[in-house]
Amino acid sequence: MARGRPSRAAARRSTPARSATPQQQDSDEDMVDVPESRAETPKEEEEDVDSAAQGSEEAAPSERSPSPVVIQPFPRKKRLGRPPKNRPPDWNVTEPDNTSEGGTPIKRKRGRPVGGGRGRPPKGGPSHTTRVPIDKEGNMMDVVHDEVDLPEDEEGEQKVDKLGNLLGGRDYRVRIFTIKGRGDRQYMLSTEPARCCGFRDSYLFFTKHMKLYKIIIDDAEKRDLIDRDIIPHSYKGRAIGVVTARSVFREFGARIIIAGKRIIDDYYVTAAKERGDVEGELADPNDRLPPPGEPYNKNQYVAWHGASSVYHTGVPSVPTANGKPVPGKRKVNITSANWQFEHGRAASRFNSNLSKLRRANLTGVYDPHTNLLCYPKVTQPTHARWEQVPVEETDVPPLVRRKYLVVDSVFQQPPFAGLGIPGPDGDFVDVGINGLPELDHEDEQNMKPEELEAFMHIKREEQEWRSQWGGESTDGARAKPRIGFVGVPV
Numbered sequence: 001m002a003r004g005r006p007s008r009a010a011a012r013r014s015t016p017a018r019s020a021t022p023q024q025q026d027s028d029e030d031m032v033d034v035p036e037s038r039a040e041t042p043k044e045e046e047e048d049v050d051s052a053a054q055g056s057e058e059a060a061p062s063e064r065s066p067s068p069v070v071i072q073p074f075p076r077k078k079r080l081g082r083p084p085k086n087r088p089p090d091w092n093v094t095e096p097d098n099t100s101e102g103g104t105p106i107k108r109k110r111g112r113p114v115g116g117g118r119g120r121p122p123k124g125g126p127s128h129t130t131r132v133p134i135d136k137e138g139n140m141m142d143v144v145h146d147e148v149d150l151p152e153d154e155e156g157e158q159k160v161d162k163l164g165n166l167l168g169g170r171d172y173r174v175r176i177f178t179i180k181g182r183g184d185r186q187y188m189l190s191t192e193p194a195r196c197c198g199f200r201d202s203y204l205f206f207t208k209h210m211k212l213y214k215i216i217i218d219d220a221e222k223r224d225l226i227d228r229d230i231i232p233h234s235y236k237g238r239a240i241g242v243v244t245a246r247s248v249f250r251e252f253g254a255r256i257i258i259a260g261k262r263i264i265d266d267y268y269v270t271a272a273k274e275r276g277d278v279e280g281e282l283a284d285p286n287d288r289l290p291p292p293g294e295p296y297n298k299n300q301y302v303a304w305h306g307a308s309s310v311y312h313t314g315v316p317s318v319p320t321a322n323g324k325p326v327p328g329k330r331k332v333n334i335t336s337a338n339w340q341f342e343h344g345r346a347a348s349r350f351n352s353n354l355s356k357l358r359r360a361n362l363t364g365v366y367d368p369h370t371n372l373l374c375y376p377k378v379t380q381p382t383h384a385r386w387e388q389v390p391v392e393e394t395d396v397p398p399l400v401r402r403k404y405l406v407v408d409s410v411f412q413q414p415p416f417a418g419l420g421i422p423g424p425d426g427d428f429v430d431v432g433i434n435g436l437p438e439l440d441h442e443d444e445q446n447m448k449p450e451e452l453e454a455f456m457h458i459k460r461e462e463q464e465w466r467s468q469w470g471g472e473s474t475d476g477a478r479a480k481p482r483i484g485f486v487g488v489p490v
Helices: 008-015 022-030 043-064 191-196 201-207 221-227 246-257 269-275 307-312 339-362 399-401 441-446 450-469
Strands: 186-189 241-244 365-367 373-375
Touching: 186 191, 186 246, 191 201, 191 246, 241 246
Parallel strands: none
Antiparallel strands: 186 241, 365 373
8 A cells, every 4th residue: 555645434434433422422413414525625624613613612611601801901012123033922913003994014114214213303494493692791782673682884785775675786696686575675685605715615605604593484584585486496395594685784794795895895994904904905815706797696696507616716705813723732721829930941852852862973974875874963073183193102012013904993072163174184075165265354444442352362272283294195195106117106
C-alpha cells in the first residue's frame, strides 16, 4: 500500500468511540438525528465545525459563572519611526481619535504630520513674529503708523513727507508700493533695502538697526501684491516682511537715495555733521548709475531678478575693523589695577620670543637654493690673524711642536659696536658703510663742542682698533709665491 494521507473512513474507524453520560443519553433521545456529512465536504470545514462546537461547549459553563472584572488597558501612544521587528502585544491598539466614522482605523501615513511637527506651530498662520522695538536702555518704543515713533528733525522733514514720499526731486534706489487696507503710506520689501545697504538678508538688517519695525503682511495683503506683480506667485506660502519707506530713509538717509550725497540727502543732518561726513560726497560710491536719459534699475535688488549675486560678493554684511588680526592674541581684560602687570608680562614674553628666534638662528639656516648652511653675520669672525708664539711663552713640548701643528683660537671683540671690519681691506669686503662715517667741515661746524669731542673720541678708538690688524698677506701669513721661468709657482 502506498504511503499517503489516510482516508476519512480509516480516520473515523481509528477514532475511539466515547460512551455518552446519562444526561447526554437522555438529551440525545429528544434530539433529531443529524445526517452524516457527505464525503465531498472538505476537511477544513469539518475542523471549523468541530472547533465551533468546542467553543460553544466551553462558552456554556462560562455563562453560568460570574464574569471576571475586565481591566481596560490605557491606549498605547503611537510611536514615530519604523516599527520594531518584535512588536509588543499592544503595539497596534487603535486610539479613540484615530478611527473613522464607521470604526475602521485610519491608516497611519508616513512623513511629517499635517501641522508643523514637534515644537512647530500649525500651518495657516505667519511663520515669523513681529519683534517689538527696544531702545538702548531696554525700554519698549511706541509704534505709530507701522513705524517706530522717533523725534523728528526739522531739516529732515523738508526731504520726506509723512507717507514716505521723497521731496525735492529725490527718488529711492528700491521699489516702493502701497498695501491694501493701509492707506497711501509707502512700503518696501524688507529684503530690497537690506541688499541695497550691503546686508545678506533682512534678519541682519533688522538686528543691526533696531529703529526699524518689521511688518508681516497677511494672506489678503499678500494676494493683492501678487495680483499687482510686486511679488511672484511662488511667494504665496512664505512670510513676507515689509517696512515703511519713511523709516528706511530716516535710518539710512543718502544711502537709500539714487546718487545720494551726504548731509544734503540725509535726514539727520546734525548727526551726520557730528560724524564728520563731507557735505556733497557720494554716500555709496559703488552705486551703478545709468547713463543720462535712462531710468535707474531698481530691480537689481529684487531677489527674482538676479539680486542673489549679493551673496557672492565676498563683502561682509557688517563692516569689520581694518588691519589683519593678530593670530593667537590673548584676550585680557585690562583694568586700572592690572595694566602695569599685564604690560610688564607682555614685554617679558616678547623678549623671550626674540631670544628663542636668535638662539634658533645660531645653529644656522639651510638655504635650499644654494645648498649652503647660512649663519648670522654677527656670529661670524670678519678677520683672521696668524701669530707664532715664541718658545718661552708656550708650554707645548718641542717634540710636539716639531711634528704637529698646534693652533689656539682667540676671539677679540671691538670696544664699540658698529666699528666695521678691521684692516686696510675692510672697506672692500663689507657692503655699505663700514664703521663710523667721515664728517664734512660743514657738519663739524653745526655740531656742539661736546658732541664733536665725543665723536672724535670714538673715531680715535676706531683707528686704534683698525691699526691692530693688517692685510690678508700679513695677517694670513701668506708668503709671496716664487714664480719660475715658465710662469708656474715653484
